[in-house]
Amino acid sequence: MDNKETYKYLNDFAKYVIQQSRSNLTKGNRNSSKSLYNSLDSEIEVSANSFRLAFLMEDYGKFIDKGVQGSNPSGIKKGVQKAPNSEYRFKSKSIPTKVLDKWVIKKGIAPRNKSGKFLSREGLKFAIAKSIALQGIRPSLFFTRPFEAAFKNLPDELVQAYGLDVEQFLQYTINKK
Secondary structure, X not given: OOHHHHHHHHHHHHHHHHHHHHHHHHHOOOOOOOHHHHHOEEEEEEOOOOEEEEEEEOOOHHHHHHXXXXXXXXXXXXXXXXXXXXXXXXXXXOOOHHHHHHHHHHHOOOOEOOOOOEOOHXXXXXXXXXXXXXXEEOOOOOOHXXXXXXXXXXXXXXXXXXXXXXXXXXXXXXXXX
């Protein structure tokens, strides 16, 4: 297999993974600001004896993909933990409410009292932030699923020539933008 062929396979692989990942973000309703969607990219380098394929995305993309454990699983009802097996975990019992400012507005979430009068968003943002920190973030696998599906379709000669293993390859290729 020559360098041009290797580059073509890797380029097709990367394009498929990025296209499917973007589709998963949109279908999974995780595309409010489009910053993660727009940050998905790849870099490919092929030489005589090796290649490098890097997928680039915003830092928080790995948390959306793999999920995040809540900070206090024993302090909440059993079974409410959204990502009990995630390698990532909230360390504090709350997250800054400022990160929810634009999200609450884009989602059209507006707190109201019983008579229908609008209330301040501060209390709502605090409640959402505390809930996220305690329960965690459910894994979406928006990137992992297309990556693993595309990996299965790589030509056997490419996989054998470079001794590729899906787990090691996945860990190696995810970079931050």
